[in-house]
Structure formats: structure tokens, C-alpha cells
Amino acid sequence: MLRSPTVDAVMAQERAASFTKRSIKSSAKLAGLRLALSMLDLTTLEGKDSPEKARALCRKGLHPFERDEAMLGERLPSVAAICVYPALVAACREILAGTGVNIASVATGFPSGQYPLSVRLDDVRKAVGDGADEIDMVINRGAFLAGRYDEIAQEIREVKRACRRPDGVFAHLKVILETGELETLDNVRRASDIAIRAMAEVDAEAGIDAPGTPDFIKTSTGKVQPAATMPVTLVMLEAIRDWYLETGRLVGMKPAGGIRTAKQALHYLVMVKETMNLDVPGFEHVAGNPWLTPHYFRFGASTLCNDILRQIAWLKTGRYQAGYDFSEA
Amino acid sequence: MAKPANGTTTIASPPAAEFASGWTYAPAPESVKVQIKPRYTHFINGVWTRATGETFPTLNPATEQTLCEISQATGGDVDKAVAAAGAAQPKWAALAPGERAKYLFRLARRIQERARELSVLETMDSGKPIKESRDVDIPLVAAHFFYHAGWADKLAYAFPGRTPRPVGVCGQIIPWNFPLLMAAWKLAPALACGNCVVLKPAETTPLTALRLAEIIEECDFPPGVVNVITGDGRTGATLASHPGVHKVAFTGSTEVGKKIAAATAGSGKRLTLELGGKSPHIIFEDASLDQAIEGIIAGIYFNQGEVCCAGSRLFVQESILDDVTSRLRRRLSTLRVGDPLDKNTDVGAVNSRAQLDTIRNYLRLGADEGATLHECGTAPLPAKGFWCRPSFFTGVQPSHTIAREEIFGPVLSVLSFRTPDEAVARANNTPYGLAAGVWTDKGGKIFDIARKLKAGVVWCNTYNKFDPASPFGGYKESGFGREGGLHGLRAYVDF
Structure with missing residues (x-):
């Protein structure tokens, strides 16, 4: 059985809190906010979602602030991806095909995952077939808490294989641990290690060498409280860091749920900067820290977007805009 | 949509140029400005002494700039301070314990209100990061006064079956690493137990102790209960061996601690030492x-x-x-x-x-x-x-x-x-x-x-x-006696 390092919860919480003490000002703040915007997986995961809602979200993601050039004198970045239910992938594709903004689809019986494996795998194949670039799967928490770790790993491998398109290229997989249900940081670390290894095994089967497919581990569905927290994200980043140091493979990180303010997003970026200082070759443009790019770090959020825009507008104009000055999606 | 081979996706927005150095934090200077007088004198018997005699500069160790001039206390100054404490002692000890507590609570609250000012001053004089003076030193200072204020009227419960009495005049000599925090560790239990104090801060970091004296003045403490004198090791030596001092408390190096132990031996003075470590x-x-x-x-x-x-x-x-x-x-x-x-x-x-x-x-x-x-x-x-x-x-x-x-x-x-x-x-x-x-x-x-x-x-x-609430102190050459908690009170009472 996999031996994961233990985590001392008290000190991990203290370390996570220390990142919130950094004071991010002026130029650093502006750069951090632009980066956070480009790292967004702009998300809607409601039972009432419709194709029209998905299309509106895609437009918002492509051009988050329509008056940016007029008001701020710059074109702000698009978000990284739009995250929707599988039924809405086709609608997103109408708008996003060829734009560089990815389509992320939740799958595998999101958010509970309490369906037969065959159903979950069909869910993945359908979403990939409809054009999803990224698949956000949920792990089987019941199996995890019952100690059936091999079963978890096996299911992740199956899902990852189902992410392979006919052309042989993999849709990127994000494994949602649903840390709010795992409860302890020891469990978070173990689940992270299981997911990271399982994904790498399928890459190895397919002959993909390091750094590997940029797959992710992700904290939460957003349907369970608590969702993303700083200590949980720290522990997951440490698992990703240790895996890189051991194998040279790069895995992405996506905290999701509960990150609503620009300030919170900056705290997470501080954590990324100060935890993932690994001098990775090929990433000199970000001082060797791949997790300071949208390729390896994402925020799963919806309301965060407009708060980032509001703060950017304040930094550039010295005035706070009203909430209604920013379009809803 | 064009997809390169496994490994990358095309994402519309490359990271900004600011990230080439890994997202450099912009300067975030503390904005509070503090007033520092050009020269400070001693605080004896509730008043500031006249500016005469020898002075020495205290520096900002981060810039090597002189912050202000500090007075070197002479033997005469030490005599006056000890005499003032001795004169104030009977009345302070006789004060209803609840009244003593009120002074300490007032002091603790005032420290909280002026926390940012004290943090900046501490950082300027000692070189420690503002993050630490703001989040650790000063909050703990206030906490120590609050905690000991609570003990002032409960000493009989701290030592059941016995009658705690104050020791008398305390000569307290503190180091430069946590200037105000060490002042609080020394002052709070001494005052709560009904003692009067002559405090000598380290010569490189006297500013916050002097500011504390101003706050004590502002809180209307009776004259002579707390006296603050500044100077180098000579002042400390004079204070430690002064016949009017009943108890010496010292935090600092083992080398100096040994000298103080030798100087006070056989004098009947009570002594606590908190010295070095190699933990x-x-x-x-x-x-x-x-x-x-x-x-x-x-x-x-x-x-x-x-x-x-x-x-x-x-x-x-x-x-x-x-x-x-x-x-x-x-x-x-x-x-x-x-x-x-x-x-x-x-x-x-x-x-x-x-x-x-x-x-x-x-x-x-x-x-x-x-x-x-x-x-x-x-x-x-x-x-x-x-x-x-x-x-x-x-x-x-x-x-x-x-x-x-x-x-x-x-x-x-x-x-x-x-x-x-x-x-x-x-x-x-x-x-x-x-x-x-x-x-x-x-x-x-x-x-x-x-x-x-x-x-x-x-x-x-x-x-x-x-x-x-947690006692702190050492074994062997790290000293003896405890500070904080119930154990810390013991050094400031007689039975």
C-alpha cells in the first residue's frame, strides 16, 4: 500500500495562515490580479443551467470586461476555461472552438460519483466526444474512506483512459478529491498521492514522458462545505511538489469553491509562489515556477471574476465601480 | 481548435512580464510615522529628569542612523530611582488589590490602543521585522498586562493557605532582543504583586520602554511605582548591587548573569535569571x-x-x-x-x-x-x-x-x-x-x-x-526562576 507522508494539522494551518500576512501592493497586485483572471475556470454547475446560460458564460470568459480598453487602456486576459455540466459542452463549443479558452466538463456522475463505473465512464466519453478539453472527475469517497485505495486508483486510471480522444491526445483530467468529505489533512495528502500516481501510470502506458499530460488535482465540487481552503491547498501543492522532485512530472492544482474575493486569490498565489519555488527547467519566464501559469494552476470560481475586475479597475483608475458596472454571465 | 501534442494547451493570455522574476512583491512599507524626541531622560518618581549629563545615541540598526540621544544614568540617578520606588512601595502595597488591577488593566488597554505606534518604534530601534513586532511582540505585551491584572486581587488563591506579601523594590534589567515584551514580563507580575520597580532597558533598545513610561504616566500611576532609567552595563551593575533593591530580575547573557549572581550573593536580595540557551x-x-x-x-x-x-x-x-x-x-x-x-x-x-x-x-x-x-x-x-x-x-x-x-x-x-x-x-x-x-x-x-x-x-x-499563563525559564546555565503563569508570581511575593 502507498505510504504517504503524515501532515501535522496545527502547523499546516499556521503555515497556510502565514501567506495571508503578505502585503501585496501596486504593481505586484495588478500583475497578480491579471494572472488570477487568466487562471479562472469560470464555472456554472446548476441544475437550471441552459445552453443560453452556457453561451453567456463563454462570452464573459472570452472577454471578461467589455469596457477594458476604453476604461483601463488594456485588454485584460481571457479566463483559462469554462466549466459546465456535460450536457452543455456542445453549446460552449459553438463559442469557444479555436479561441484558446478551454471547455472543462465535470463528469463521472458529478458531484457524488455514486453511480456504477460504466455509467461514470460513459459520462466521460460523451463529454470528450462533444469537445471537452478538460474533464473534472470526482473520486469515489466512499471507497476511499472505507480504505479501498486500490479501487480509487483503478477508477482514476479508467477515467483517464476514457479521456483519450480518437487522435490519441488526452483531454486533461482534473481529479476532484472533495476534501470537505475527506476531513483530515492526512487523508487529503493520501488521496492526492493516489490520484497523482494513477494519472502518471496511464501517461506511462501511453508512452508520454515527463513532464507528462498537464493533469490536475482539485479540491472540491463546490457542492460540499468546506470547499477549498488554504491548508488543504497547501497539502495538495506539497504532494505535487514532492512528485515533481521525485519524477520530474508536473501536475496542476485547482482549488475550487469558496474563493470569492480578489484578496483570497492573491493569498493563494502567494502560497504558490512560496511553496513551489522549484526552478523547473523550461519555465524561466516565470522564474522556474510552472504553477504561476494557467497551465498548472486554476481557480474554480464564478463570483471571483467580477471581484478581480473591480479591483483591477480600482487600481488603474483609483475609483471603485459599482457592482452593476460589470456584466453578469 | 488547434491542440499541440500532450503537454501544453494554447491559452490566450501569457503571464505578464512581472513574472519573469517570479512575481516580485512591490515594497509594502508600514505607513504609521512615530514621534521621537531628540533626547530622552529618566522617568523617576513620576517625572522626567532634567536633561543634563552624559548621553549616548540609539541607532536604527537597519540604517545606522541615530534615532535620538539617550541619557546615561549615574550612580546618583540610580539612587534617586531606587529611593522613589522605596518611598512609593508602602502605599502601592497597601492599595486595595482591585485598585492595583485597575491600573494594570488601564495600561494593557492603552498599549492595545497604541499598538501600531509601539510596533513601529520597536522595529526602528531593534531591527526586527514589523510583521513580528505587530503580530507577536506587542500583542503579547498587552496580553501579559491583562493576565497579571487578573491576578492582582486573587493572589491569596494563587498561594492557598499562605499570605503573600510584596518583596519590595525590584531592580529589573532587560535585554535588547524583545525590548518591550521583556519589560512587560518583568513589570506585570511585579506590579500585580504590589512591588515597585526600577527598570533598566538595554542601551541599544531603550525607546519602547521610555514610551511605556509615557503611557504609565498617561495612565496616572502613582509616582515612583515604575521608574525607568537608561544606561549601559554600568547602570545595570549599580542597580543590581544597590542596597535599596530587594529583588533583582535579569534577562540577558549567561556571562552577565553570573556577575549579577556574584554581586548579589549574601546580600539577601532575591534573584531570578533568564539567560542564554543552545536549544x-x-x-x-x-x-x-x-x-x-x-x-x-x-x-x-x-x-x-x-x-x-x-x-x-x-x-x-x-x-x-x-x-x-x-x-x-x-x-x-x-x-x-x-x-x-x-x-x-x-x-x-x-x-x-x-x-x-x-x-x-x-x-x-x-x-x-x-x-x-x-x-x-x-x-x-x-x-x-x-x-x-x-x-x-x-x-x-x-x-x-x-x-x-x-x-x-x-x-x-x-x-x-x-x-x-x-x-x-x-x-x-x-x-x-x-x-x-x-x-x-x-x-x-x-x-x-x-x-x-x-x-x-x-x-x-x-x-x-x-x-x-505558561511559565518560561531554564535549567543549568540558562538561569533559574520562572516568568509567566502561577510560577512567575512566586518570584514577586514573600510569605
């Missing part, structure tokens, strides 16, 4: 390593390592020695050294030129004796000021000077061990015994090791945790 961390292979590293970093680089209980010896189980060393190196590279008034600074300036010279001497000695030095970062340090990069030595043997003597700087010695018994033997193999840290995920092992360590404080899976 060990023991980290077992079953520890939660990332969190242990955090504790070790906090243990040795907090306040530039100028901490009596700094965890300056790290004993690592041999099986994880390389792993721990590389984690330590990686973590060290994220520490930000520089302007103490910048809110993002982790390690500030060393307190004085003399202390910097001492630290540098040990760095040289360590290398000469064959240990390997690992320094943090290469970013240039400011041209002016007393700076020392956080560093650690590997390949240290228990016989090395850097493993035996207190450096009082941001320098860690990494040693190894193989079995728990060896770890305990090596950790206890020191003339000091102030604090220790144990790191393991195994509960049984924690209690076993903690019990065997000869140290006044043993922190388990954490380090540098302070609370007014």
Missing part, C-alpha cells in the same frame, strides 16, 4: 516533515535568531538527513531579508554592530572547524545597516564550537542521531537548558522524549509558542 530540536523520521521544517524555521530565524530559546541545534535522524537538509534549503530561499519596516520582511537587521561581529566570528569558526555553511539567497543587502543572511551549517559535530556556544544569530547547526537515546544524550549535552523541540507523529515517543529532555520548556510538534 535542541529533535526530528524523527516519522515526523510530519514539511510542518517540522516550518517549526525549525520559526525556531531559529524568528527575530534574526536573537532569541534566548532559539532552536539553534537541529538533531535529525540519520535516515532523513539529506531530505531534511534539502527541504530546509528550499524553504530558506523563500525568506525575505531586508527593510524591517516592510510588511513582507521575514528577517530584519541584527541589533548592533557588536552582535553582527559576534555572529560573523561564529560563521568563520564554523567553517574553520570543518562544517559546511549554507546561506539563504543572493539578493543584495542594503549598503547601510547590520545584516546577516539566514544560514545553516551541515556536517556539524557535537564538539564544534557552533554546536556548543550560543551564537544569538540566524545560524542553525544541523547534526544527526541514530536512536532516540542518542538523540536525548546529544540534546542534553550542553551547559544550557532553556527550551527544546521534539518532532514526531508518534504520541508515545513525544511524551517519552519530552520527559527526558533537560529544558525548561519542551515544545512538541511546534515551537516558540508563548502565553502569559
